[in-house]
Amino acid sequence: MNRNETLSALKNKPAVSVLIVGGGINGIGTFRDLALNGVDILLVEKGDFCSGASAASSHMAHGGIRYLENGEFRLVREAVRERNLLLQNAPHVVKPLPTAIPIFKRFSGLLNAPLKFFGMLDKPSERGSIVIKLGLMMYDAYTGRQRTVPKHRFFSRKKSRARWDQLNPQVINTAVYYDGAILQPERLAVELILDAEAENPRARALNYVSMVGGSGDTLILRDELTDNTYDVHPKLVINAAGPWIDFTNHKLGLSTRFIGGTKGSHIVVRHPELRKAIGENEFFFENEDGRIVLIFPLYDHVLIGTSDIPVEHPDEAQCTDEEIDYFLKLTRRIFPGLSVRRDDIVFQFSGVRPLPRSTVKAASQVSRDHSIEVLSGDWTNLRFPVYSLVGGKWTSFRAFSEQVTDKALAHLGSKRQKDTRSLPIGGGRGYPRDPEELRRQVESLSAWTGVARERLKLLFERYGTRAETIATYMNGGTDFVVKGLPDFSLREIVFLAQHEKVCHLDDFLLRRTMLAMLGRVTREVIEELARIIGNALGWTEEQKAAEVRRTLALLADRHAARL
Numbered sequence: 419m420n421r422n423e424t425l426s427a428l429k430n431k432p433a434v435s436v437l438i439v440g441g442g443i444n445g446i447g448t449f450r451d452l453a454l455n456g457v458d459i460l461l462v463e464k465g466d467f468c469s470g471a472s473a474a475s476s477h478m479a480h481g482g483i484r485y486l487e488n489g490e491f492r493l494v495r496e497a498v499r500e501r502n503l504l505l506q507n508a509p510h511v512v513k514p515l516p517t518a519i520p521i522f523k524r525f526s527g528l529l530n531a532p533l534k535f536f537g538m539l540d541k542p543s544e545r546g547s548i549v550i551k552l553g554l555m556m557y558d559a560y561t562g563r564q565r566t567v568p569k570h571r572f573f574s575r576k577k578s579r580a581r582w583d584q585l586n587p588q589v590i591n592t593a594v595y596y597d598g599a600i601l602q603p604e605r606l607a608v609e610l611i612l613d614a615e616a617e618n619p620r621a622r623a624l625n626y627v628s629m630v631g632g633s634g635d636t637l638i639l640r641d642e643l644t645d646n647t648y649d650v651h652p653k654l655v656i657n658a659a660g661p662w663i664d665f666t667n668h669k670l671g672l673s674t675r676f677i678g679g680t681k682g683s684h685i686v687v688r689h690p691e692l693r694k695a696i697g698e699n700e701f702f703f704e705n706e707d708g709r710i711v712l713i714f715p716l717y718d719h720v721l722i723g724t725s726d727i728p729v730e731h732p733d734e735a736q737c738t739d740e741e742i743d744y745f746l747k748l749t750r751r752i753f754p755g756l757s758v759r760r761d762d763i764v765f766q767f768s769g770v771r772p773l774p775r776s777t778v779k780a781a782s783q784v785s786r787d788h789s790i791e792v793l794s795g796d797w798t799n800l801r802f803p804v805y806s807l808v809g810g811k812w813t814s815f816r817a818f819s820e821q822v823t824d825k826a827l828a829h830l831g832s833k834r835q836k837d838t839r840s841l842p843i844g845g846g847r848g849y850p851r852d853p854e855e856l857r858r859q860v861e862s863l864s865a866w867t868g869v870a871r872e873r874l875k876l877l878f879e880r881y882g883t884r885a886e887t888i889a890t891y892m893n894g895g896t897d898f899v900v901k902g903l904p905d906f907s908l909r910e911i912v913f914l915a916q917h918e919k920v921c922h923l924d925d926f927l928l929r930r931t932m933l934a935m936l937g938r939v940t941r942e943v944i945e946e947l948a949r950i951i952g953n954a955l956g957w958t959e960e961q962k963a964a965e966v967r968r969t970l971a972l973l974a975d976r977h978a979a980r981l
């Protein structure tokens with residue numbers, strides 16, 4: 419069923435077992451798990467899928483080494499396991515990431531953990547090599563028997579300089595350990611939705627539909643593309659609205675204060691020397707002020723972040739000039755010989771972490787754990803319970819979703835039939851891990867579809883084994899290279915537009931592809947894509963022009979793109 423068919427079906431049959439509000443990774447993960455277990459379920463997302471906190475991540479699948487210091491051992495154990503499962507189940511998007519920690523001091527930070535334990539640490543400070551070594555030994559112990567990634571290594575000043583010749587000579591040691599890079603989180607989220615819908619025809623996910631109110635046994639939804647409203651009658655509502663959770667509960671007459679969000683921003687720079695200087699490593703370290711920051715290899719660009727600033731309203735999150743200064747300064751601290759300037763920034767973004775409201779003094783010390791807050795009973799004025807999904811990380815979405823699904827199944831009186839632990843995601847299904855096997859698959863697909871080998875390699879890089887479906891589609895009609903984007907073709911774009919729930923032009927630029935984030939869009943490219951996608955989705959000429967204006971405004975306002 420397409421979007422319009424789903425909405426008209428809702429008019430005729432408004433009853434649904436579970437309604438999920440919010441299409442970020444936690445809502446989508448739960449949607450997939452419930453769909454797999456045969457539940458009739460509707461997910462609504464007020465914008466595009468994965469356009470909230472889930473679009474603002476640092477792209478790391480990580481165990482959270484620093485949570486050890488907070489004594490959050492359960493969280494680290496879970497996150498390390500989930501990181502390993504992501505590497506296994508989504509190998510087309512999640513890659514092992516060697517992570518280097520440059521260290522400037524030897525003894526600093528020894529007291530952090532005990533002070534934190536007694537609640538006496540109100541401001542984080544930079545950790546020295548001894549504390550980092552201890553932390554990494556514990557982290558390795560958690561990674562333990564699974565051996566998905568190698569153990570950490572420690573390098574002297576001299577060896578560090580030999581590995582990274584641009585590194586600040588004041589660095590006394592570097593430690594290298596392994597985590598994972600989620601290269602295209604937004605694509606992973608869409609693939610989870612497509613998997614779920616393919617598995618269960620009674621599972622439907624709609625973007626650009628908001629939950630706007632409700633009482634008794636009814637919720638009111640609004641189609642943001644047409645302004646039409648729809649009543650639904652769920653047995654259970656899952657509020658997965660991330661940093662908007664309290665606002666969403668409020669729409670149902672529920673006054674909650676579950677979230678105490680903090681804003682985090684990033685910049686993406688095009689700087690070949692910096693990209694070369696970091697190699698394939700992420701640099702992940704505590705800045706002078708004790709904040710955790712990163713310099714991350716994102717394809718041929720570099721991602722730099724992030725901040726951790728308390729905010730009241732998630733809609734206000736914008737990357738500010740002060741944050742940019744901070745990011746440029748921290749980069750200079752690690753690579754003082756390289757001049758990275760504002761002009762090198764091709765994209766910037768910001769989002770709010772849906773952290774639990776907390777009384778700790780420093781934002782970075784708020785727990786990154788997740789919980790389900792249940793609201794039910796006569797006082798709510800609702801005839802269904804509402805589960806609010808508080809906190810969580812991209813890395814551990816599967817475990818959180820599993821917990822929510824178990825609880826929802828128990829409420830519905832159903833039993834779990836399938837689990838997601840070893841379930842490949844989207845183009846991760848059958849993805850060749852061995853380069854030789856990948857070469858063979860490309861070779862045979864090229865012979866079969868007539869698509870050139872170089873193009874196929876790119877398709878595998880972008881879409882994993884979904885490249886097979888896309889290449890077959892490309893072969894089914896006249897295809898040609900797109901003006902301004904020589905590595906994209908017309909039918910590839912049409913396929914994504916028609917099969918991956920694209921509603922607006924920016925869905926395609928920001929979340930189905932990396933085009934915007936890697937600074938590959940010009941005004942001409944935007945116009946060309948509006949024409950191709952508009953024709954594929956049946957837009958009028960006015961709609962195409964409106965989409966161009968909307969995209970230009972969005973890129974300028976939220977992402978500081980100069981077009």
Ligand SMILES: Cc1cc2nc3c(=O)[nH]c(=O)nc-3n(C[C@H](O)[C@H](O)[C@H](O)COP(=O)(O)OP(=O)(O)OC[C@H]3O[C@@H](n4cnc5c(N)ncnc54)[C@H](O)[C@@H]3O)c2cc1C
Pocket residue numbers: 439440441442443444445446462463464465466467468469470471472473474475476477478479480627628629630658659660661662666681682683724769770771772807809810811812813814
């Ligand atoms: C700066 C930053 C860096 C991070 N880095 C990492 C990292 O490297 N690794 C990691 O594992 N995690 C990271 N995280 C954490 C992770 O990204 C988030 O915890 C996770 O994405 C939260 O997902 P969510 O689904 O709960 O919320 P969201 O992604 O915000 O989803 C909630 C959705 O609900 C929608 N919504 C709100 N109200 C309504 C309504 N009334 N009707 C319909 N829809 C509604 C919103 O539009 C939104 O899309 C980072 C987070 C941030 C902000």
